[in-house]
Amino acid sequence: MRLLLPLIATALVLTGCVSPEGQRRRDLIAESQQCQNLGFAAGSPELAQCMDTAAASRSADADRAAAQERDWQRREDQNWKDFNRTQGSQPAATPAPAQPMNCTTNQTTTTAGNTTVTRSNQACSSF
DSSP: OTTHHHHHHHHHHHHTTSOHHHHHHHHHHHHHHHHHHTTOOTTOHHHHHHHHHHHHHHHHHHHHHHHHHHHHHHHHHHHHHHHHHHHHHSOOOOOOOOOOEEEEEEEEEEEETTEEEEEEEEEEEEO
């Protein structure tokens, strides 16, 4: 079963590259070859029955794969709804209120020859 699902998924992806008529023709050829490999004679009623059984099995596999895809999508949709609901119920973060500040700036200038150096120092504290 674990190998069957990836095989079905791959087959479903590849069927998008072929017309429905072309895919049906390929399926009939593959089913006929499979049934003949099992020992059913070409043109016999048993071969036709084998091919019908193979077609029904393929259809059931495709239906199961589609149902699993729908279930997965339903769960994903619910997860997103739950996530968005929890995000919307949380209050937005509010910034801290501004604190009044007391700042002082000290500046010193030193000149030596043709060079002047100015240094500034700012100190702030809240009230």
